[in-house]
Structures are given as C-alpha cells and as structure tokens.
Amino acid sequence: MGLMCSRRRYRLGERKVQEMKSRIIGAALLVVLLASTNAFAQIKVVATTQDLESIAREVGGDKISVESLAKGYQDPHFVEAKPTFIIKLHSADLLIVVGRELEIGWLPPLVNQARNARIQPNGDRYLDASQTAKILEIPTGQITRAMGDVHPSGNPHYWLGPDNGRRIAQLIQKKLSEITPADAGYFAQRYADFDRRLADAEKRWQAAMAPYKGVKVVSYHRSWPNFTDAFGLDVIGYVEPKPGIPPSPTHTLELMQEMKRQNVKLIIMEPYFDRKTPDAIARETGAQVMVLAPSVGGVKEVTDYFKLFDYDINLVVNAIKQVGAK
Amino acid sequence: MIVKRRRIRCATAYATLAFSTWLSTSAFAQTPPTGAATPSPQQPADPQQIRQDLDRLRQEFEAIRDSYGARLAALEAKLGSASTQPAPVPLLPEPAAAAPAAPVSPPAQAAAQAPGQPGQVPGVEVPSGAAGAGGPEGSLPVYGGAAASSKVFNPDMAVIGNFIGTTGENTVESAPSLEMHEAEVTFQAVVDPYARADVFLSASPDGVEIEEGFLTLTSLPGGLLAKVGKMKEQFGKVNTMHAHTLPWVDVPIVMKNFLGGEEGLNDSGLSVSKLLLNPWFFLEATGEVYQGNSGPFRTQERNDVSWLGRLRGYRDINESTNLDIGTSFTRGHNDAGLNTTTRLFGVDATLRYRPLRRAIYRRFLARTELMWSDRGQDTGDVSAFGMYVSGDYQFARRWFGGVRFDRSARATDANLIDQGPSFVVTYWPSEFSQIRGQYRHTKYAEGVTANEALFQFLFSIGAHGAHVF
Numbered sequence: 001m002g003l004m005c006s007r008r009r010y011r012l013g014e015r016k017v018q019e020m021k022s023r024i025i026g027a028a029l030l031v032v033l034l035a036s037t038n039a040f041a042q043i044k045v046v047a048t049t050q051d052l053e054s055i056a057r058e059v060g061g062d063k064i065s066v067e068s069l070a071k072g073y074q075d076p077h078f079v080e081a082k083p084t085f086i087i088k089l090h091s092a093d094l095l096i097v098v099g100r101e102l103e104i105g106w107l108p109p110l111v112n113q114a115r116n117a118r119i120q121p122n123g124d125r126y127l128d129a130s131q132t133a134k135i136l137e138i139p140t141g142q143i144t145r146a147m148g149d150v151h152p153s154g155n156p157h158y159w160l161g162p163d164n165g166r167r168i169a170q171l172i173q174k175k176l177s178e179i180t181p182a183d184a185g186y187f188a189q190r191y192a193d194f195d196r197r198l199a200d201a202e203k204r205w206q207a208a209m210a211p212y213k214g215v216k217v218v219s220y221h222r223s224w225p226n227f228t229d230a231f232g233l234d235v236i237g238y239v240e241p242k243p244g245i246p247p248s249p250t251h252t253l254e255l256m257q258e259m260k261r262q263n264v265k266l267i268i269m270e271p272y273f274d275r276k277t278p279d280a281i282a283r284e285t286g287a288q289v290m291v292l293a294p295s296v297g298g299v300k301e302v303t304d305y306f307k308l309f310d311y312d313i314n315l316v317v318n319a320i321k322q323v324g325a326k
Numbered sequence: 327m328i329v330k331r332r333r334i335r336c337a338t339a340y341a342t343l344a345f346s347t348w349l350s351t352s353a354f355a356q357t358p359p360t361g362a363a364t365p366s367p368q369q370p371a372d373p374q375q376i377r378q379d380l381d382r383l384r385q386e387f388e389a390i391r392d393s394y395g396a397r398l399a400a401l402e403a404k405l406g407s408a409s410t411q412p413a414p415v416p417l418l419p420e421p422a423a424a425a426p427a428a429p430v431s432p433p434a435q436a437a438a439q440a441p442g443q444p445g446q447v448p449g450v451e452v453p454s455g456a457a458g459a460g461g462p463e464g465s466l467p468v469y470g471g472a473a474a475s476s477k478v479f480n481p482d483m484a485v486i487g488n489f490i491g492t493t494g495e496n497t498v499e500s501a502p503s504l505e506m507h508e509a510e511v512t513f514q515a516v517v518d519p520y521a522r523a524d525v526f527l528s529a530s531p532d533g534v535e536i537e538e539g540f541l542t543l544t545s546l547p548g549g550l551l552a553k554v555g556k557m558k559e560q561f562g563k564v565n566t567m568h569a570h571t572l573p574w575v576d577v578p579i580v581m582k583n584f585l586g587g588e589e590g591l592n593d594s595g596l597s598v599s600k601l602l603l604n605p606w607f608f609l610e611a612t613g614e615v616y617q618g619n620s621g622p623f624r625t626q627e628r629n630d631v632s633w634l635g636r637l638r639g640y641r642d643i644n645e646s647t648n649l650d651i652g653t654s655f656t657r658g659h660n661d662a663g664l665n666t667t668t669r670l671f672g673v674d675a676t677l678r679y680r681p682l683r684r685a686i687y688r689r690f691l692a693r694t695e696l697m698w699s700d701r702g703q704d705t706g707d708v709s710a711f712g713m714y715v716s717g718d719y720q721f722a723r724r725w726f727g728g729v730r731f732d733r734s735a736r737a738t739d740a741n742l743i744d745q746g747p748s749f750v751v752t753y754w755p756s757e758f759s760q761i762r763g764q765y766r767h768t769k770y771a772e773g774v775t776a777n778e779a780l781f782q783f784l785f786s787i788g789a790h791g792a793h794v795f
Contacts (some may be wrong), residue, residue: 074682104792105790112544
C-alpha cells in the first residue's frame with residue numbers, strides 16, 4: 001500500500017503500477033487455471049485385483065482412473081510379474097493391495113522395480129486394504145509349511161464378505177481424501193452412496209439365502225470363509241487336502257465318505273482350478289459342482305462388486321434348490 | 327477367529343476390571359465412609375476431633391489406595407504376559423455385565439491393540455532397601471516385551487538347499503556322484519524409506535561366500551534404479567539367475583565356456599538402470615561397472631574395471647503370451663597377455679505362454695541365448711560363438727518337461743566345439759520343493775562323448791520368496 005502511494009507521486013510510476021496490476025491479474029488467472037486443471041487431473045490408482053479396482057471406482061468416481069494387475073479369472077496367488085506391470089506401477093499415484101501375503105509371490109519384485117518411491121510398502125501411497133477388514137482363519141500356535149501354503153496373517157480372500165467391501169471402501173475413501181483434500185466431500189458422498197446400495201443389496205442377498213442357513217458344502221480351496229460366514233453356509237471339507245496342495249486319492253476318498261455320511265450335495269470351486277476331481281466326487285456322491293466367481297471379472301457377467309454376489313448367490317440358491325440340500 | 331474373539335473379550339474384561347477398580351478407589355476418595363466423616367450440621371463438633379477424624383480417614387484411604395494400586399499393577403503385569411499366550415478365561419463374573427459397553431466397533435483393530443500394548447511396560451517391584459542403597463524406587467520395567475517387538479525388523483530369511491547327484495561317465499568334466507551342492511542363505515529387508523537390501527550367502531563344498539549382497543535404491547528420481555554391491559551381472563538371462571531357479575540341473579555349455587561356469591559374471595560393482603517410457607513396449611537400459619575379476623575377466627591394475635550395457639525390451643502379445651528380448655555387451659581385461667581384453671556380446675529371446683485361466687496347470691517357455699566372445703590373446707584375437715536353445719512345458723499342476731540343445735566353441739580356441747542335447751523332467755511336490763531328473767549327452771571337442779543322468783533335490787525353508795520372471 002505504502003509502495004503504491006509513494007509511486008503515485010510520479011507519473012511514470014503510475015504506469016508501472018498499471019502494468020504490475022495487469023501482471024498480477026494474469027498470474028492469478030494462471031494460478032487459478034493451473035489449480036483447476038490440477039483439480040481435473042485424476043488420481044491414478046493401481047489395484048492388484050479387480051475387486052479392489054471395482055470398489056475404488058465406486059468411491060473414486062471420475063476423480064480417479066483405476067486399473068488392476070491380476071484378472072478376476074486367474075489365481076491371485078500365482079500371477080506372473082510381467083514387466084508391463086512395472087510401467088503401470090511406475091506412474092501410479094496410489095497402489096491398493098489385498099495384503100495378508102496374497103501377492104507375496106509376485107508383487108514385491110514389481111514394486112521394487114517400479115522406481116516409484118511413494119508406493120513402496122509402508123509408503124504414503126501404499127494402501128493395504130486388509131487393515132480394517134474382518135480377517136478369518138488367523139492361525140494360532142506353531143505353524144509350519146506341513147500345513148500346506150498357509151497364510152500366517154489370516155485368510156486373504158476376505159473381500160468375499162460384503163461387510164469387508166464396506167470396510168475396504170471406507171479405507172479407500174480416507175486415502176483418496178488425504179491425497180486430494182479438496183475432493184473429500186465428493187469421496188464421502190460417493191462412499192455414503194456405495195454404503196447405502198451395499199446395505200440394500202445385503203438385505204436382498206440375505207433374504208435369498210435365509211431359507212438355506214446351515215446348508216453343508218465342500219469347497220475346493222480355502223477361498224470362501226468370508227462368503228460362507230456371511231451367508232450361513234457350513235463348509236465341512238476341502239477338495240485340496242491342504243491349502244495349495246493338489247487333491248490326492250486318499251484325501252478324495254475320505255472326503256467322499258464324509259460327504260455321503262453328512263449328505264453334502266454341493267461343491268463350490270473357483271474357475272481357475274481343474275474340474276476333474278470335483279466332477280469325480282460329484283458323480284460318486286450325487287453332488288453338484290458350482291463354479292463360483294471368486295472375484296470381480298471371474299466370469300464375464302461379473303463386472304462389479306455387486307454383481308459378484310448377485311452372480312454367486314444366484315448360483316448357490318439355484319443349486320441348492322436343484323439338489324434339495326439341507 | 328474364535329481365539330481372536332476370546333482375546334478381545336478377555337482384553338475388555340481386564341479393561342473393565344481395571345476401570346471398575348479405579349472407580350471404586352476414586353469413590354472412596356470422594357465420599358468418605360459416612361458417620362465419622364460427615365459432621366452433622368445440627369451438632370457443631372470440636373474442630374480438633376474433626377481434624378483427627380480426617381487424619382484417620384486419610385490414613386485409611388491411603389492404605390486402601392495402596393492395596394488397590396498393588397493389585398492393579400499385578401493385573402497389568404498379568405495382562406502383559408497374557409497377551410502373548412492364549413487368552414485365559416477371566417475369573418471375575420462382575421465385569422462381564424459391563425463388557426458390552428466397551429468399544430466393539432472394528433474387531434480387527436480392537437484385537438490388534440490388545441496384544442503388545444507398547445505404552446505399558448509391565449513392572450516388577452524393586453527389592454525393599456534398594457532405595458536406601460541408592461537404587462531405584464518403585465517398580466522396574468520389564469524389557470522382554472521390547473525385545474520381542476524388535477524382531478519385527480529382522481530381515482526375511484530363507485535357506486535353499488540344492489542336492490545334486492550325477493551318474494554316468496564323463497572324463498572331461500568331473501562331478502561327484504552325490505553332493506550337497508549348495509545351501510543358499512538369503513536375508514532380505516527394507517533398509518529405510520530409500521532402499522532395500524538383499525544378501526545371499528552360498529555355503530558349498532568350496533566354502534562360504536557372498537553369492538550376492540547388494541543395496542537397491544528404490545527412491546531415485548527420473549525413473550532410475552540403482553544397485554550397489556556384489557551381484558550377478560545383467561548379461562543375458564541365465565547369468566542373472568540363481569542355480570535353484572534354473573529349469574535344469576546344470577548350466578548351458580556356453581555359460582561354462584564364455585562366462586566362467588555356474589558362477590558366471592558375478593562381481594562387485596554398481597548398476598544403474600532406467601525405464602525408457604514409450605507407448606509401445608517396456609524398454610529398460612542398464613549400465614554397470616564392476617571390479618573386473620569374474621568369469622573371463624582378470625584385472626592387472628586397479629582401473630582395469632569391466633563395464634556392461636544392456637537393453638531389454640518386453641511386450642505382451644496377448645494376455646497369455648509375451649516376448650522378452652535383450653542385448654548385452656560387456657568388456658573387461660583378461661589374463662591372456664599384457665593389457666588384453668575380452669569382449670562379450672549376447673542376444674537373448676524368451677517367448678512365454680501361460681493362459682491366465684489355467685495358469686497353475688499349463689505354461690510354456692522357449693528361450694535362446696546367442697553369445698559371441700572376442701578374446702584378446704598375445705597370439706591374436708579369438709572370436710568364438712556359442713548358444714543354447716531350450717523349451718520347458720508344464721503338462722500338469724506339478725509336472726514339467728523340458729529339452730535343451732547346447733553348442734558352444736571355447737573362448738580360447740574357436741575350433742574346439744562342445745555340443746549336445748539334454749532332456750529334463752521336474753516334479754514339484756509343492757511350491758517349496760522340486761525333484762528333477764536330467765539326461766545329458768555331450769560331445770566334447772576332444773572327441774569324448776559323455777552320457778550322464780543327473781538328479782537334483784531342491785528345497786526351500788523360511789520366508790516365501792517371490793518368483794523371478
């Protein structure tokens with residue numbers, strides 16, 4: 001102010017002030033423009049699975065771009081660490097992982113080579129989606145690999161419980177709001193909307209499954225505890241003798257006897273496992289094999305997190321009706 | 327989950343117990359026992375007596391407080407030790423009623439906070455008289471809990487055993503009939519926010535040595551990745567792989583003839599690689615400098631360093647098939663004469679097929695490496711060519727079959743050519759062990775033919791390592 005007054009004393013100075021003013025306005029405009037383009041710039045999210053991708057999309061809307069590394073129809077334990085994933089991770093603003101050692105066989109070398117400091121484990125742009133999830137089957141006591149490929153920090157297939165979908169969404173909402181605080185309201189509103197639609201859908205799914213509480217099933221791999229827990233199915237055995245160990249004849253025989261004894265008529269499995277043994281068990285015991293979608297993208301129709309449960313529950317209900325299982 | 331729930335219930339029970347104990351003590355503090363303490367307004371009592379009563383009360387209260395304090399400390403100590411053991415069932419029925427009032431929101435978090443409790447260090451009483459002797463007063467902290475939590479920073483450790491058996495006759499290359507060929511011990515961890523470290527110690531009949539030990543700087547700007555330490559040089563494919571990740575028991579002949587055998591080019595130095603981003607494919611350029619004393623290289627002076635350059639391109643043909651192509655060049659001094667050098671040039675190509683939907687049952691990998699060695703000797707340069715081509719097919723979840731054909735001249739004499747095929751079958755009982763058999767037919771330049779059957783047991787214990795690509 002003082003400067004301007006002192007300059008007003010001179011005519012030349014006045015012109016300078018005018019110039020300065022226009023420059024300031026120009027600079028301000030530029031800043032506003034830059035800020036607005038920044039606001040339009042999307043947060044680049046990379047998720048390890050299509051489930052996380054779908055939930056991130058629900059929360060992030062058009063403020064984020066999101067892609068996943070593993071496909072829903074492949075076994076998430078055995079993904080190849082392709083160099084093309086390095087390129088995706090290199091430019092990622094946020095990496096969302098399933099955690100609980102699901103990706104331990106392939107993600108660490110990719111992250112190491114990503115040349116992206118922020119997405120390194122425990123970096124501020126590395127989000128472990130399992131942090132607040134309800135994790136089942138956390139082993140207690142001494143664990144050894146004699147138990148097969150056990151996950152010491154619990155079953156990593158936790159997204160198959162819809163309540164965990166909500167917890168994951170909340171985590172993502174928090175993280176996105178941290179990254180762009182200006183859009184926190186947008187993310188909060190989208191989360192609230194997702195939460196409401198999920199609650200409605202859960203009622204629908206629960207209603208569909210209500211008549212079949214306690215129906216006994218056998219699953220191929222230990223992928224389904226959160227699903228069966230949420231919808232009241234009772235898993236009495238597994239086609240795999242131990243996690244990650246392929247079916248053996250003795251175990252298969254024992255399982256068939258147990259299924260006959262308990263009158264189990266349903267086998268659930270993932271699309272990426274071989275149907276040979278489950279089919280043989282089904283023939284012997286009169287059971288039905290259901291190939292459920294273990295993830296978004298597991299089958300073509302399952303394009304988002306809601307359709308994942310729509311598809312699986314529809315399949316389960318129809319199969320139960322068909323075999324008349326109790 | 328049951329155990330977890332029990333642990334939460336136990337923790338909340340203890341918390342409620344502690345809370346109610348505190349409540350009861352503070353209740354004593356606020357409302358002293360009636361009658362004696364509350365002087366009736368109708369009977370103005372002697373102030374002296376009131377003071378005495380108050381003193382007595384204060385003593386009583388302090389005694390109660392001390393006893394509760396001691397009990398609380400004992401409980402805390404018990405809680406500290408209980409959190410590492412399976413949760414005991416709480417004995418007191420009273421807190422159970424109050425338990426549901428405790429926070430129940432996210433169960434995982436509640437459980438995560440229950441064990442450890444870093445803020446509270448369970449204490450033991452200092453022996454009486456310690457204070458008088460200049461020792462500490464009150465309770466001493468117990469440091470066992472802190473020691474347990476420091477283990478989380480221990481590096482991931484694994485041991486990989488490699489047992490090799492060899493049968494048949496080979497007068498050119500001798501190998502023991504049965505040998506615990508190598509036990510590789512790995513230590514891997516993040517150093518700080520800027521780097522990670524990988525150390526591989528190899529214990530073999532020759533002794534213990536650092537197979538690799540390097541620091542990787544993961545937080546460099548400009549798409550750079552740097553490594554410092556002893557490491558396998560980025561020359562081609564097989565040279566960069568550890569013995570237990572190869573699809574064969576042995577290494578191709580060209581490795582032995584040009585790169586110095588199973589160890590290959592593996593030296594102390596610096597490596598910097600950069601992603602060359604482009605819209606078409608993955609492209610990575612690597613530049614490295616080494617001491618110059620591995621494989622065919624020998625230094626005579628300190629500045630006889632060897633250096634290496636590599637360019638690697640990779641492209642997905644479709645989601646199941648991809649192509650990986652690289653070229654490498656390295657140059658270093660050799661011991662053939664005064665100031666003589668060896669130059670090596672290599673081209674490698676790998677075609678992978680792994681259908682995502684059947685990824686755990688089927689895969690195919692075809693690979694070839696072509697190498698040219700140009701070795702300066704006092705008698706003149708020797709230019710030699712060597713190669714191998716191989717195919718590996720997974721035909722069941724635990725079964726792999728493969729073939730390899732080798733042909734390589736010797737770096738010292740291009741007219742001496744060794745060649746022959748190999749056939750391999752591998753069985754994987756689990757992800758952590760492999761049993762392999764290999765039939766090898768080799769025609770050596772000396773005119774000797776060797777027919778050998780090799781077998782191998784591989785096993786891995788400890789941390790789950792990631793699979794190399």
